[in-house]
Amino acid sequence: MTSSTTTALRRLRSRVRTGSGRAARDGAATDTRPFWERKTLRQMTEAEWEGLCDGCGKCCLNKLQDEDTGALAFTNAACKLLDHHSCQCSDYPNRWDTVPECVKLGPSSVGRLAWLPSTCAYRLLSEGHSLPSWHPLLTGDPDSVHRAGISVRGRVICETTVDDLEDHVVDWEDL
Numbered sequence: 136m137t138s139s140t141t142t143a144l145r146r147l148r149s150r151v152r153t154g155s156g157r158a159a160r161d162g163a164a165t166d167t168r169p170f171w172e173r174k175t176l177r178q179m180t181e182a183e184w185e186g187l188c189d190g191c192g193k194c195c196l197n198k199l200q201d202e203d204t205g206a207l208a209f210t211n212a213a214c215k216l217l218d219h220h221s222c223q224c225s226d227y228p229n230r231w232d233t234v235p236e237c238v239k240l241g242p243s244s245v246g247r248l249a250w251l252p253s254t255c256a257y258r259l260l261s262e263g264h265s266l267p268s269w270h271p272l273l274t275g276d277p278d279s280v281h282r283a284g285i286s287v288r289g290r291v292i293c294e295t296t297v298d299d300l301e302d303h304v305v306d307w308e309d310l
Contacts, residue, residue, distance in 0.1 A: 176242035192222030
């Protein structure tokens with residue numbers, strides 16, 4: 136979650152609370168449920184989509200896939216662009232210049248990405264679940280994901296310091 140995403144998150148929460156937006160201005164009846172409960176992932180604006188990211192940093196972990204079985208293994212080696220404190224990309228708008236293999240999540244890809252963490256809001260909503268109580272959209276606090284122990288803060292190292300990813304496989308309960 137970037138700082139612009141955090142700002143967008145605040146604006147979105149404000150609109151949800153105040154009922155502002157085009158429908159409210161037009162005098163039309165408004166659905167007061169938050170956008171993530173009213174819209175499908177495909178219906179969300181870019182700002183709403185980005186606001187769903189809880190900032191856990193788990194999608195930025197290097198993963199290994201067994202060639203024979205297809206089984207996935209997460210490592211504690213994070214992308215070189217991941218800020219280990221904020222758990223956000225340090226160069227989000229330009230990340231593909233440095234990390235061309237960085238995956239852009241979108242509504243059509245969420246269901247196909249088996250490596251999305253079990254706590255990921257995109258995955259949860261696509262599977263028909265609610266957001267967890269610690270999610271920043273519910274708490275209004277971007278640090279709630281860290282306080283809940285869900286993020287990778289304090290648990291990762293930079294991929295550039297790793298010689299063999301297989302030595303860094305982790306079995307965290309929240310992956």
